[in-house]
Amino acid sequence: MEHYGVQTAAGHLTVAAESKEPYAADVLASLHEDAAQVVARYPQKRSALLPLLHLVQSVDGYVTGRGIEFCAEVLDLSMAEVSGVATFYTQYKRHPNGEYTVGVCTNTLCAIMGGDQIWDEVSEHLGIGHDETTPDGKITLERVECNAACDYAPVVMANWEFFDNQTPESTKQLVDDLRSGADVTPSRGPSRVCTFTQVSRVLAGFNDGLADEGVGAGPASLEGLRVAREHDWTAPNGTPARHTAEVPADSAPGGVARGRHSSTDTPSNAADTLPGMPPAEGK
Structure with a gap:
C-alpha cells in the first residue's frame, strides 16, 4: 500500500x-x-x-x-x-478532494476588488487553508490565479463554474449551501454546480448535456466592444471592431468546465492588434 x-x-x-x-x-x-x-x-x-x-x-x-x-x-x-x-497540473489531485472545489481568485484585480478579504473570511469560516478539505469531505478550498473573468471581479469558482461579483458574505453562503446539499446555480452556465467527480468526467471529454444551459457572457464582457463601436474605433491595422459581439449577450458562450469560451476569445494574430509590429509572414 x-x-x-x-x-x-x-x-x-x-x-x-x-x-x-x-x-x-x-x-x-x-x-x-x-x-x-x-x-x-x-x-x-x-x-x-x-x-x-x-x-x-x-x-x-x-x-x-x-x-x-x-x-x-x-x-x-x-x-x-x-x-x-x-503532479504538474493543479486540476489533478494527489490526495482525496472535496465534493466541491471552491477557488477564490486572489490575483491582482480580484485581490484589490475584495478577493483577499473573501479568502481570509471564507478560510476562517471553514477552518481550512489552501488545498485543504473540510472534515465532512464537502469543500476543498483553493487560492487560484486568474479565472479569466476580470470583468466580474472578485470572482469565485465552484468546480470551475463562475460566481461573479462576490463578497465575503455571499461566498460564505455559497460554501454553506454546497455543504448542505442544496442545488446551487452559478452566475453563468448550467443551472447547477456538478460534483468534482462529475466535472472530472466532463473534462475527460464526456458530454453531460449541460453545455448550453444558462447565460454566457453578460453586458460587462461586451462593454468594451460597445464603446469601440460607438466611437467607431478601429484596430491599429484599420480593421473595424467586430469580433464576437454578433452573438447576443444572453447566448454568448461562457464558463470553463464545459469547454465554453469568453466572448473575447476570437483568434487573432498579434501583429493585427499591437502597434509597431511587422506584419506576419504571408500578409
Whole structure:
C-alpha cells in the first residue's frame, strides 16, 4: 500500500493510504471502454494522457496509484511519465478532494476588488487553508490565479463554474449551501454546480448535456466592444471592431468546465492588434 502526507484542517501532517487496490472487474471494464473512446480521438495515443487522468479522477475522486498504473498501461507510458504530468497540473489531485472545489481568485484585480478579504473570511469560516478539505469531505478550498473573468471581479469558482461579483458574505453562503446539499446555480452556465467527480468526467471529454444551459457572457464582457463601436474605433491595422459581439449577450458562450469560451476569445494574430509590429509572414 502506497502512503503519502495529507494536510488536515487542523494543520497537522498525517499519513493517509493511497488506494492501489485493483479496480473491481466491472469498474475496470467501464474504464477501458471509456479510455478507448478517448484514445481514438488522437493520432498518437500518448496524447490522451490529460483526459485519461481526468477519467480516473472521475472514478476515484483523485489521481490514485491505481489510476496512474491504468493510464500508463493503456498509453504504453512509464509510471514516472504519468506521475510527472499528474503532479504538474493543479486540476489533478494527489490526495482525496472535496465534493466541491471552491477557488477564490486572489490575483491582482480580484485581490484589490475584495478577493483577499473573501479568502481570509471564507478560510476562517471553514477552518481550512489552501488545498485543504473540510472534515465532512464537502469543500476543498483553493487560492487560484486568474479565472479569466476580470470583468466580474472578485470572482469565485465552484468546480470551475463562475460566481461573479462576490463578497465575503455571499461566498460564505455559497460554501454553506454546497455543504448542505442544496442545488446551487452559478452566475453563468448550467443551472447547477456538478460534483468534482462529475466535472472530472466532463473534462475527460464526456458530454453531460449541460453545455448550453444558462447565460454566457453578460453586458460587462461586451462593454468594451460597445464603446469601440460607438466611437467607431478601429484596430491599429484599420480593421473595424467586430469580433464576437454578433452573438447576443444572453447566448454568448461562457464558463470553463464545459469547454465554453469568453466572448473575447476570437483568434487573432498579434501583429493585427499591437502597434509597431511587422506584419506576419504571408500578409
